Amino acid sequence: xxxxxxxxxxxxxxxxxxxxxxxxxxxxxxxxxxxxxxxxxxxxxxxxxxxxxxxxxxxxxxxxxxxxxxxxxxxxxxxxxxxxxxxxxxxxxxxxxxxxxxxxxxxxxxxxxxxxxxx
Amino acid sequence: xxxxxxxxxxxxxxxxxxxxxxxxxxxxxxxxxxxxxxxxxxxxxxxxxxxxxxxxxxxxxxxxxxxxxxxxxxxxxxxxxxxxxxxxxxxxxxxxxxxxxxxxxxxxxxxx
Numbered sequence: 001x002x003x004x005x006x007x008x009x010x011x012x013x014x015x016x017x018x019x020x021x022x023x024x025x026x027x028x029x030x031x032x033x034x035x036x037x038x039x040x041x042x043x044x045x046x047x048x049x050x051x052x053x054x055x056x057x058x059x060x061x062x063x064x065x066x067x068x069x070x071x072x073x074x075x076x077x078x079x080x081x082x083x084x085x086x087x088x089x090x091x092x093x094x095x096x097x098x099x100x101x102x103x104x105x106x107x108x109x110x111x112x113x114x115x116x117x118x119x
Numbered sequence: 120x121x122x123x124x125x126x127x128x129x130x131x132x133x134x135x136x137x138x139x140x141x142x143x144x145x146x147x148x149x150x151x152x153x154x155x156x157x158x159x160x161x162x163x164x165x166x167x168x169x170x171x172x173x174x175x176x177x178x179x180x181x182x183x184x185x186x187x188x189x190x191x192x193x194x195x196x197x198x199x200x201x202x203x204x205x206x207x208x209x210x211x212x213x214x215x216x217x218x219x220x221x222x223x224x225x226x227x228x229x230x231x
């Protein structure tokens with residue numbers, strides 16, 4: 001089974017801090033994703049990566065950056081945490097199948113999520 | 120922009136009965152995938168079922184089946200013989216090749 005591991009289940013940080021959320025997958029998947037989940041809004045894509053050192057902005061990239069130095073690891077960085085970034089963060093991975101810029105036709109495998117509180 | 124709408128924020132069903140969760144989507148793609156994901160209270164999101172838009176036959180996975188109406192852009196999930204373990208948030212998602220577009224979710228409550 002695919003395992004996606006997020007480094008923390010719960011995290012409390014202060015405004016202005018630089019926050020790192022780590023995600024590791026063990027299935028050699030090409031694609032990795034960071035989502036933010038808020039009640040009534042579903043999942044919103046922050047960033048995704050389709051290869052090492054490659055990244056694409058999602059719908060809400062402002063205030064976030066990402067890093068993918070190794071295929072199995074995808075990090076989300078909050079450059080200067082703010083209270084409106086308090087949320088649940090989900091990491092996911094998926095295999096690449098098809099041709100061209102196709103990143104979302106395969107099932108995504110999720111981590112347990114990180115509940116981040118910014119005080 | 121593509122959208123996915125789940126009009127039922129919450130649904131409840133008696134154990135062992137059947138329930139249908141609604142989903143409508145808006146896409147300009149001719150070929151795409153549709154997904155239902157389940158997020159139990161333990162929070163890990165898992166895939167329930169996937170449908171390819173060009174396939175006429177509705178996808179089925181054990182007690183879970185979909186009613187896919189391409190012209191109407193409707194993709195409902197039917198859960199038969201509901202079990203306590205089915206209690207979860209259910210999310211519908213549409214694939215745009217580039218990324219998934221997610222609905223807001225439906226909370227399913229199972230009454231014993």
